[in-house]
Amino acid sequence: xxxxxxxxxxxxxxxxxxxxxxxxxxxxxxxxxxxxxxxxxxxxxxxxxxxxxxxxxxxxxxxxxxxxxxxxxxxxxxxxxxxxxxxxxxxxxxxxxxxxxxxxxxxxxxxxxxxxxxxxxxxxxxxxxxxxxxxxxxxxxxxxxxxxxxxxxxxxxxxxxxxxxxxxxxxxxxxxxxxxxxxxxxxxxxxxxxxxxxxxxxxxxxxxxxxxxxxxxxxxxxxxxxxxxxxxxxxxxxxxxxxxxxxxxxxxxxxxxxxxxxxxxxxxxxxxxxxxxxxxxxxxxxxxxxxxxxxxxxxxxxxxxxxxxxxxxxxxxxxx
Ligand code: NAD
Ligand code: UDP
Numbered sequence: 282x283x284x285x286x287x288x289x290x291x292x293x294x295x296x297x298x299x300x301x302x303x304x305x306x307x308x309x310x311x312x313x314x315x316x317x318x319x320x321x322x323x324x325x326x327x328x329x330x331x332x333x334x335x336x337x338x339x340x341x342x343x344x345x346x347x348x349x350x351x352x353x354x355x356x357x358x359x360x361x362x363x364x365x366x367x368x369x370x371x372x373x374x375x376x377x378x379x380x381x382x383x384x385x386x387x388x389x390x391x392x393x394x395x396x397x398x399x400x401x402x403x404x405x406x407x408x409x410x411x412x413x414x415x416x417x418x419x420x421x422x423x424x425x426x427x428x429x430x431x432x433x434x435x436x437x438x439x440x441x442x443x444x445x446x447x448x449x450x451x452x453x454x455x456x457x458x459x460x461x462x463x464x465x466x467x468x469x470x471x472x473x474x475x476x477x478x479x480x481x482x483x484x485x486x487x488x489x490x491x492x493x494x495x496x497x498x499x500x501x502x503x504x505x506x507x508x509x510x511x512x513x514x515x516x517x518x519x520x521x522x523x524x525x526x527x528x529x530x531x532x533x534x535x536x537x538x539x540x541x542x543x544x545x546x547x548x549x550x551x552x553x554x555x556x557x558x559x560x561x562x563x564x565x566x567x568x569x570x571x572x573x574x575x576x577x578x579x580x581x582x583x584x585x586x587x588x589x590x591x592x593x594x595x596x597x598x599x600x601x
Contacts, residue, residue: 363468376431456521460499488550490529
């Protein structure tokens with residue numbers, strides 16, 4: 282019999298790609314979302330598919346799903362700094378209360394649950410690259426703390442359910458991921474730079490641009506999550522691409538990719554913006570036999586084509 286999986290955050294960037302992947306693997310997928318940062322457009326191609334159903338629901342309210350469930354992927358949460366700065370309380374609630382509801386559901390259904398944690402649990406890291414044994418450097422009371430601490434609580438309560446109730450749990454620590462279906466106005470650096478290039482605006486680099494990130498293409502990320510869910514491994518696993526770049530160099534790459542005549546302008550660095558970030562993926566390689574395959578040049582071309590295909594209205598909406 283086909284396995285049944287609940288995916289929270291299904292109308293979002295990663296959630297929608299996960300729905301596609303699990304449908305392709307012949308699962309019955311239940312997508313859940315309250316559409317606070319997601320868009321039904323990301324999953325409308327699945328409506329009418331007999332193996333897909335959508336539940337419009339806020340996971341911070343009690344979560345009930347009729348019938349059996351084999352797996353739960355808890356991906357509901359705002360994920361971009363401008364989103365979680367705009368809705369800080371909902372961000373804390375979805376990571377805490379929302380996770381509690383998903384764990385309770387997993388226990389009731391005897392389902393395996395994978396939670397979407399993040400490289401942000403490492404905060405502004407003092408260890409480089411970051412491996413899973415590093416405890417992190419998070420400012421709990423800073424503006425980003427609402428996201429980082431919600432995710433740290435999420436990991437903690439997930440391990441408690443595993444230890445206390447014997448629940449089958451998996452923890453993915455996801456590093457910056459990009460690709461089609463990111464929202465043009467979500468403020469993350471890739472849609473921000475591409476949106477600016479498409480609108481003929483200057484590219485806004487925050488701070489001196491010497492902070493680093495390591496960008497993973499969405500197909501690689503989904504493969505890593507898929508393998509982790511089906512593995513036997515309980516402790517957190519970093520899923521990301523270790524190819525690190527400064528934001529200034531990255532802006533130059535976007536200028537080349539898009540052929541824009543615009544220049545780079547420098548703006549103030551947001552508070553607690555991590556200065557460096559690069560995953561150590563030794564564990565993912567050893568446990569999952571996984572490593573990213575799509576180089577940034579290739580992934581960025583695909584992503585640029587996606588953003589170019591959006592309507593002029595979408596592009597206009599993305600101005601901020
Ligand atoms: P996204 O904003 O595109 O998707 C999140 C989805 O969750 C949206 O559709 C939103 O409407 C939904 N949602 C939010 N609160 C909800 C609630 N209370 N009830 C039901 N649905 C709710 O973000 P994304 O980039 O797809 O991120 C998905 C998950 O992956 C998040 O948990 C995020 O923290 C994690 N993550 C993403 C990245 C990344 O680079 N994309 C990195 C680290 C972690
Ligand atoms: N950033 C930037 N210009 C922008 C948007 C982001 O220079 O218009 C920087 C941001 O300060 C950070 C990096 O790009 O150093 C990545 O930001 P993003 O919001 O994509 O992800 P996160 O900070 O969560 O890793």
